[in-house]
Amino acid sequence: MTTTSTPKSTGRATAFSERTNPVRGEVLLEVEGLQRHFPVTQGIVFQRQTGAVKAVDGIDFQLIAGETLGLVGESGCGKSTTGRLVTRLDEPTGGKITFQGADITHLNRRQMRPFRRDVQIIFQDPFSSLNPRQTVGTIIAAPFDIQGIKSEGGTRKAVQDLMARVGLNPEHYNRYPHEFSGGQRQRIGIARALALRPKLIVCDEPVSALDVSIQAQVVNLLDDLQDEFDLTYLFVAHDLSVVRHISDRVAVMYLGKIVEIAARDELYNHSRHPYTHALLSAVPEPDPDAVKRRERIRLTGDVPSPLNPPTGCRFRTRCWKAQDVCAEQEPPLVQIGAPGHLAACHFPEERDVV
């Protein structure tokens, strides 16, 4: 399958015609002290804020052009919110997001529009992320219409090329989402994200709703597309096996903070943070004999409420190593071990749990 014709920008998008292509290895996106607190209010007429859900509470990371950064953690740790902040579907309450040198933290809808060509998102649920009343053709063509982009050979041809590229039958142009299976719908979502040749795609749990055999197809497709179009992925997922498969670097989040970030093999084989150990050891391995061999770390209790996170280290309430210092001081995210391997723990320890 050949690639689609390059969309030519005309009209409204001229201001953006000098799109610079990122060089592999350069910093594409930088996030500093990113924060998203959702206010909790009381009262009906006069609302006063009584607290805040600290979904994302000061995180820093960089995305290097061409890489895949996996973002893992349990539900409620703020990984999806981070994805939504990076794509600016939500506005941060603090911190800074820089995309290719431009500060996009507080851009409004109109100012944000040129960047939407470069930053796209694939959603988790292929059932609710597609408008049931639009045909597949309309759905995938929407980015072209919104950005006012005309393609060589017309939008219809561009859409059909995209459909073929992601493994859909181009003849199904006029079908509605309900006529497709879950895996096919996820392909529609991918085609839509890919339409404008973005530089960065945030994948928010793109395969967790799919069957294993279909999941493998979609993961392979994402791999191929990354090579073909020089994409950078922020891959948000809770499945550590899928993340290991697809990522170059992995960041582990817990209650709104990054607790450990490292290159893939470094993280899976030489992790230092007790939460990472617990998370990795809990993954059930599809190997009956290995299950008996492996040591498992049993975590007790649930994740504390992000409304009122524990003082000091947030993991201390479930951590078997916790001491007084953990309640008093928040451990900083500092380099431990190999370059680029950061962990936030007062008592880091290398442990191979996989």
Added chain:
Amino acid sequence: MSTTASTEPVQPSGARDASAFLEVRDLHVRFPTDDGLVRAVNGLSFSLQPGETLGIVGESGSGKSVTSLAIMGLHKGSRAQVEGEIWLDGDELVSMRVEEMRRLRGNKVSMIFQDPLSAMHPFYKIGDQLVEAYLVHNDVSKAVAKKRAVDMLDRVGIPSPASRYHDYPHQFSGGMRQRAMIAMALMCDPRLLIADEPTTALDVTVQAQILDLMNDLQKEFNSAIIIITHDLGVVAQMAQKLVVMYGGRVVEAGDVRDIFYRPEHPYAWGLLGSIPRITGGGDRLKSIKGSPPSLINLPTGCPFHPRCDFRDKVPGDACVTDVPELLQIGGTPHAARCHIPSPERQRLFTEQIKPAL
């Protein structure tokens, strides 16, 4: 292991297995719909001993959940057509009347559903929902039932169970709701517990807690467990016996180690190849081409043939015309439903599939 495939079909014929606690024989479940007849389960047979765990794996639409609902008798009163026999401890469930079935449900057989939020009633307190089943099946006072419920909540690891007894489902976290649901299922010491994707909605750390809990409780109560899941990691950890379903049929069955280390059906090979491993690298996954079949228009012959990479190993068009029988492999409980002869399948697995796993 012997390499000669016996020609003995595993299909039930003649006497039933008297030692089995649960025996499903040639079960068919069909749903008439406007679009046609949905053949969800087509001739399913398996058996289970007390204290044993059977894993049923398959993709969505392979008939695994429909099977569990049939065992619970939850198709009764719907339009579903259920045929075949389900023997539970000497009783036949398919022909049983709803009133009789109701005496078994929650008592001898109980079920853990996938989504505890929708399986629990949002208007009633957790405790009241636990007590209800106990009062129906046991002639005891409310106070006794309440004590039992608090005990059970404690056993599944709910902190301060006596006060949590009065909470509503929405006041529990996802993991706690699933624990409460397990407590509810265990209220009457069921001999058979069916867990339909019990941990799919949970995080890995909570999943590990719940699976440990189910293992501990099984050891204590010696109940039989059927665990239905699409997660091969979960069955590897939980089950002793495994059934792989595809298109409403068993395509491979056997001991869990048979299926993980000596699988013989191309679909099982595909499943094992398509899962990314926590120990693995970034090698390309071996996905199965195409998508699962429609149960209204099941492919003729072997339902897996449109997605199978090994059709050329079978002479002629047998894959398209004949449904292969589920044949035992060398007199062991391991059985597969494939036209390729067993020695050839074993050769293909060791030479082509295993090195790539």
